[in-house]
Amino acid sequence: MTAVNSLLCLLDFKREELERFIRNAFLMKDLYKVNAVPKKLSGKSVALIFEKPSTRTRVSMEVAINALGGHPMVLNKSDIQMSRGEPVEDTARVLGRMVSAIGARVLNHSTLEKLRDYSGVPVINLLSDLSHPLQALTDYMTIYEKFGSYETIAFVGDGSDNVLVSLMAFASVMGLRIKVASPRDFRPRPDIWKRIEEKAEETDAVIEFYEDPYEAVRGSRVVYTDVWVSMGQESMAEEKRKKLKEFRVTKDLMRYASSDAIFMHCLPAVRGEEVDAEVIDGPQSAVWDQAENRLYTALSVLSLLVK
Numbered sequence: 001m002t003a004v005n006s007l008l009c010l011l012d013f014k015r016e017e018l019e020r021f022i023r024n025a026f027l028m029k030d031l032y033k034v035n036a037v038p039k040k041l042s043g044k045s046v047a048l049i050f051e052k053p054s055t056r057t058r059v060s061m062e063v064a065i066n067a068l069g070g071h072p073m074v075l076n077k078s079d080i081q082m083s084r085g086e087p088v089e090d091t092a093r094v095l096g097r098m099v100s101a102i103g104a105r106v107l108n109h110s111t112l113e114k115l116r117d118y119s120g121v122p123v124i125n126l127l128s129d130l131s132h133p134l135q136a137l138t139d140y141m142t143i144y145e146k147f148g149s150y151e152t153i154a155f156v157g158d159g160s161d162n163v164l165v166s167l168m169a170f171a172s173v174m175g176l177r178i179k180v181a182s183p184r185d186f187r188p189r190p191d192i193w194k195r196i197e198e199k200a201e202e203t204d205a206v207i208e209f210y211e212d213p214y215e216a217v218r219g220s221r222v223v224y225t226d227v228w229v230s231m232g233q234e235s236m237a238e239e240k241r242k243k244l245k246e247f248r249v250t251k252d253l254m255r256y257a258s259s260d261a262i263f264m265h266c267l268p269a270v271r272g273e274e275v276d277a278e279v280i281d282g283p284q285s286a287v288w289d290q291a292e293n294r295l296y297t298a299l300s301v302l303s304l305l306v307k
Contacts, residue, residue: 005305006116006123008109010133010169011195015203018137018173021300025141028299032067040303041070044100048126049115051077051106056267056294057126057134061103064298070306073099092118101306122305129162130192135266136166137297140174142290143222146262152177153264154220154257156213157247157274158240159186161226163266165196168207172196175203181216182209183243213247217256224264225249225274241273249275254284262286 010018031037046065050058058074065072077083082091088111095102096119104123106112109130116123125133143151153171155164159182168188171178187193187209200207210216217223228244229237254261263275263285271277280287 005307007133007301007305008112008116008123008125009131009192010136010166010173011192011199013173015173015175018170021137021297021304022141022144024304025137025293025296025300026145028303029293029296032296032299037067037299038303039069041065041068041100041306043069044306045071045073045098046101046103046302046306047073047075047095047099049075049077049080049082049102049104049106050126051104051111052127054105054126056291057105060294060298061126061302063295064302067299068302070100070302088114089118091115096120101302122307124301124305127162130189131166131169132163132266133166133169134294134297134301135163136170137301138290138293139163139167139224139264139266140170141297142264142286142293143262145289145293146286147221150174150176151221152179153222153224154179154181154217155224156181156216156249156253157225157244158182158228159209160188162230163226164188165192167224168196169199171207172199172203172205175205177206178208179216179220180207180209181211181213181247183247184209184211186243213249213253214256217253219256219258221258221261222264223249223254223257223261226266227268227270228274244274248273249279251276251278251282254279264290267291 062072092115101122102115103126105126106128109128112125159180165188228240263279265287
């Protein structure tokens with residue numbers, strides 16, 4: 001794997017490393033089904049820091065660590081001294097002397113960088129304001145599972161979404177295509193977009209922006225969306241809803257996709273807002289397979305990064 005065994009952003013990895021994560025996820029799925037996951041974390045503890053609520057990430061990480069023979073330590077922000085102003089660097093130094101790895105769901109991506117730089121142990125991004133790499137690995141695993149290949153994703157909604165950024169990062173490293181339907185003023189942060197563009201130029205990946213969701217979805221085998229208002233964005237909720245109201249995934253929009261298209265959503269979902277109930281709960285929805293696969297990518301990443 002890469003020289004620094006942390007997973008903060010998929011752009012930090014080479015194509016063959018991302019492929020290894022996916023291959024190992026499929027292996028782990030097979031092994032988990034027959035209770036044969038190797039105990040690679042036997043005798044090891046992994047700290048899981050949560051500054052934000054979590055369902056799929058927390059459950060998948062705890063189950064994965066236990067399945068690998070390790071001990072998960074869930075640390076909500078209110079449980080530790082970071083809530084009282086202790087510098088992240090100090091928390092990192094202490095944890096690095098006691099645990100074998102750290103997973104963290106944080107408000108600011110810089111917190112992950114400090115945990116990595118000062119702990120001396122692998123750090124895994126469980127979601128930040130910038131990206132959500134475990135989710136993107138899961139999404140492309142699910143797409144490959146459904147089609148036997150990595151298909152073009154048509155993403156409808158907020159073009160600055162952190163999950164979308166990780167999907168773009170994966171696509172740019174792997175030389176894939178993503179079509180984004182979003183208002184013009186919703187775009188990724190300039191710093192991460194520059195890195196995505198540079199990587200895409202190397203691999204011939206294609207990332208296109210559309211202001212017409214029907215044009216973006218036309219002929220696509222994967223239609224994806226995420227919530228319009230992410231955690232921490234409550235103050236701008238109404239403004240975002242107004243700007244994104246034409247970017248809802250409806251049954252009518254799905255008709256423009258390929259006849260065998262699947263619908264994907266990283267959850268939680270707001271039915272009637274970014275997606276209609278008849279889509280997410282309908283026959284084209286791959287959302288529940290996608291959610292389950294979070295466990296197997298967690299198993300994959302932990303088994304490959306934590307020594």
